Amino acid sequence: MKTQYLSKQEIYDGAVRHLFGQGGAAILPRGGAAYRGQGGRCCPIGNLIGVRDYTTSMESVPVRYILKPTNEIPRYMDAGVIALRRALKRARIDVDDRDTVELLSKLQNAHDVFGTWEWKERLQSIARQFGLNGALVDTF
Template sequence: MKTLRFLTHQEIFDRATRHLFSQGHTGLPPRGEGACRGYCGGCPVGNFIAPRDHIPAMDGIPVLFVSASAPAAPSYMVVGIMALKRALLRSQINVYDPSTIELLGYLQNVHDVLDKREWRDSLASVARQFGLCADLLEHAA
């Protein structure tokens, strides 16, 4: 039996940070809902999802709905939530660890809610909260 290796919080943070600063802008489409992947570059969560695993129903789904302790989601989101959960697992993200989902939620909010000028400070705050190394932020654009 093959042992699964999940990405560490540090690996998730570093990859999401690199994605954000290489993208350089929020990825909200004209209608305003978040896009996991797309012409705008997508959010840090969508960056982990392989193109073959992405379906449009994932777009606009807060990653916190993937958590087992999440409040009941509206019925129209169920397909997107299940697909998002499956895609994240295929990307070596431990969707069963509440702290991993919390980290992804913060990273998603940095991208979707905050202005680009606030990203560095907000990401540094996320790194402190999760006990992560934020050295990457010093070299980010």
């Protein structure tokens, strides 16, 4: 049976709903952005990952690393990259599609680097870059 992956629009819309619904970034106890942070917060990628699929080894692994050849992944990230790939695949994300992984990376960056006051502009920019409908952003 062939897997029905989430479309880029579904991924984007889910990230927008999640970020604005949550209202802030997911942060690790000692600082830094997280897939799963304090107070139950998640980054948009962490929100895709099922509770049983999450492992702390994923933290500090940029999502873009799931496409890197094994010899380009630092050894200390091996387990995290493998776990992240597996978890996203179980979430019906096409982890072998470069455009999908690039979209995930941009969404992760919007969460990790930009302040909440900048999210609307950044998410609209991501929608334009990937040819997606960004109208949902305007509802928040």
